[in-house]
Amino acid sequence: MMGVFQMPSLGADMEDGTLVEWLVAPGDDVKRGDIVAVVETQKGAIEIEIFEAGIVQSLDAELGARLPVGAPLATILAEGEAPPPAPAAPTDEAEAERHEIAPTATAPPPPETRTITFGIAASPAARRRAAEAHIELAGLAGSGPGGAVMLRDVEGIAPAQDSPARKPSDAMAEMRKAIAAAMQRSKREIPHFQLSQSVDIQTASDWLSARNADLPPAERILLGTLFLKAAALAAAKVKEMNGHYGDDGFIPARAVNLGVAVALRGGGLIAPAIPQADGLSLPDLMAAMKDLVARARAMRLRSSEMTSGTLTVSSLGEKGADAMAGIIFPPQVALLAIGAPKLRPWVVDGEVVPRLLATFTLSADHRVSDGRQANRFLAEIDAQLQKPEAL
Structure with missing residues (x-):
């Protein structure tokens, strides 16, 4: 149909x-x-x-x-469906009648034609600049991944007198407006509550260092990948943290499509999703994260990646503040924020020893969950990170 x-x-x-x-x-x-x-x-x-x-x-x-x-x-x-019949051609009598009643007028000039190039790999910024400078993408050699045409390729031949593309500062200002509107709506409509837990990640860090020791840089895994996998596995078990809240209330998701908050160069934040993250191996999850971050910063994301997220993780990376509390991306019902790992005094087997700790702060929607479910979720993350070899 x-x-x-x-x-x-x-x-x-x-x-x-x-x-x-x-x-x-x-x-x-x-x-x-x-x-x-x-x-x-x-x-x-x-x-x-x-x-x-x-x-x-x-x-x-x-x-x-x-x-x-x-x-x-x-x-x-639809496949196999025949196109609708074309409008019937006017009869000679109708055509003659139309000419009799139509006033004499000068024929309008033919409309300006545009050539649309299909299937050429290029970044959106390159496409916009090429259109402004009336440059055919088909004639350009791309310097991007797989020969994709990048903005720098177009700028190299675009005439200086052509109207400039939108300034990066203008684009960032628009993005800031969008972020402000979304976050204002989130805080207004979602009854947030937060729960934090300090997690001993020394075992995970030591295991990862040993795993990466003999591998080339391209095959090594970052600590943040373990955090993502632990969060995805926890979300699969504590379903109140994984899904969407809409007009019909909360609908738990069948899979964990893990949103990853990506800070863009020049400012701005975007959170595309890695589908079925709980089922990915650590190397596959690492590869998916690297690909997603690269395409987010090149503005080459797909619509499904922008809309399918069921839980978002935002991490400060290896350096930064001890903890942060995030704002939920609607229609999701939870966001996990991870502070930078820090070496702290910690009690192990009755003795105070230095251990690497990270603070995990969960922002959750009180319409869907309460402290009991939030506590279970954070405890599950802690448990997963104590046995990193099983992730």
């Missing part, structure tokens, strides 16, 4: 987006998960996936159009 592909919602705070590129044309076959368009929001340019298989019948939105969530973008024919 013919379907309408609509402007998706890429976050609880999104009201509209600007269509900046089509990656398909009428007549193209598409399948679930294919990237078909690029939409720019206040959080950057996002690659839009389609979630039905079929044939593109028509593109129903113009490039550059700012469209609200739910606006039609394209018409998709």
